[in-house]
Amino acid sequence: ATPTAVMVGTGVGASLGVLIKGGQALERTHKVNCIVFDKTGTLTIGKPVIVSTRLLKDMRPREFYELVAAAEVNSEHPLAKAIVEYAKKFRREEENPVWPEAQNFESITGQGVRAVVQNKEVLVGNERLMLERNVAISIDAEEILAETEALAQTGILVAIDKELIGIICISDPLKPGAGEVISILKSMKVKSIVVTGDNWGTAKSIAKEVGIDTVIAEAKPEHKAEKVKELQAEGNIVAMVGDGINDSPALVAADVGMAIGAGTDIAIEAADIVLMKSNLEDVINAIDLSRTTFLRIR
Ligand code: ADP
Ligand code: MG
Numbered sequence: 001a002t003p004t005a006v007m008v009g010t011g012v013g014a015s016l017g018v019l020i021k022g023g024q025a026l027e028r029t030h031k032v033n034c035i036v037f038d039k040t041g042t043l044t045i046g047k048p049v050i051v052s053t054r055l056l057k058d059m060r061p062r063e064f065y066e067l068v069a070a071a072e073v074n075s076e077h078p079l080a081k082a083i084v085e086y087a088k089k090f091r092r093e094e095e096n097p098v099w100p101e102a103q104n105f106e107s108i109t110g111q112g113v114r115a116v117v118q119n120k121e122v123l124v125g126n127e128r129l130m131l132e133r134n135v136a137i138s139i140d141a142e143e144i145l146a147e148t149e150a151l152a153q154t155g156i157l158v159a160i161d162k163e164l165i166g167i168i169c170i171s172d173p174l175k176p177g178a179g180e181v182i183s184i185l186k187s188m189k190v191k192s193i194v195v196t197g198d199n200w201g202t203a204k205s206i207a208k209e210v211g212i213d214t215v216i217a218e219a220k221p222e223h224k225a226e227k228v229k230e231l232q233a234e235g236n237i238v239a240m241v242g243d244g245i246n247d248s249p250a251l252v253a254a255d256v257g258m259a260i261g262a263g264t265d266i267a268i269e270a271a272d273i274v275l276m277k278s279n280l281e282d283v284i285n286a287i288d289l290s291r292t293t294f295l296r297i298r
Pocket of ligand 1: 010039040065072075077079080087107110111112113124125126154156178195198244246
């Protein structure tokens with residue numbers, strides 16, 4: 001392609017809301033044969049909704065959510081924000097409730113939070129958090145988790161003084177049209193993979209719903225980047241699509257990093273292409289644009 005063609009290509013991209021940072025990024029994109037998608041906020045809407053609360057012990061929802069919110073109000077995680085918002089429903093002064101004070105707050109990346117509230121140790125997070133902190137998960141709880149994950153929901157466990165008290169079932173639906181995007185990519189001979197920090201059950205359910213066969217779950221940020229490098233070592237030209245801080249190492253490692261415009265600044269900075277409208281269809285538009293520019297297909 002001539003420099004003029006490349007300029008035209010990036011210009012058309014910009015007018016579509018596909019911000020391409022330079023000619024090299026545009027060029028690499030037409031060779032992509034494999035895309036790694038983050039789950040939360042990329043394939044899914046990223047606005048989690050609490051669908052049910054399964055209390056395992058004799059405790060009032062109001063008291064339960066007061067302790068949970070007191071711990072989670074200190075976390076920046078989207079799941080924490082959704083839980084705190086939901087907890088307000090159980091308060092009389094709904095608007096700006098004052099939660100009990102939390103001491104020794106700890107945020108455990110990829111697992112959840114811990115705090116001491118009203119002299120009780122509160123743990124809110126996934127199964128791994130409970131296992132690492134010696135909280136027993138009963139057979140009943142395992143069953144609820146399996147049901148939750150089969151529905152593509154995430155079960156967040158709550159333990160008070162090492163006793164499992166309840167499970168908060170949270171749904172984060174797929175973006176509309178996500179399935180179509182994956183099937184169009186397939187027809188373009190581009191393979192899709194999901195990589196997420198969420199648990200295996202939920203990840204597999206979401207992948208099935210969207211039509212992706214290959215899933216990597218319970219992945220830390222460095223695992224996401226390792227997966228990209230592994231695919232490259234197998235001879236693939238890999239794009240990574242993500243929105244979070246935890247996606248940035250993988251966005252940098254990929255041949256083409258694509259950030260969701262609504263994502264965090266760190267992801268946007270790490271990416272070669274920014275999908276300003278946060279639409280997954282723009283992944284296809286970016287590839288089409290690059291193919292048109294470099295393969296001279298009309
Ligand atoms: P991702 O954004 O890819 O889902 P994260 O690493 O942010 O991955 O989180 C992985 C998992 O850790 C979440 O699905 C959740 O189960 C748990 N988790 C992380 N932070 C919190 C939190 N503040 N409250 C409850 N659970 C959390
Ligand atoms: Mg994400």
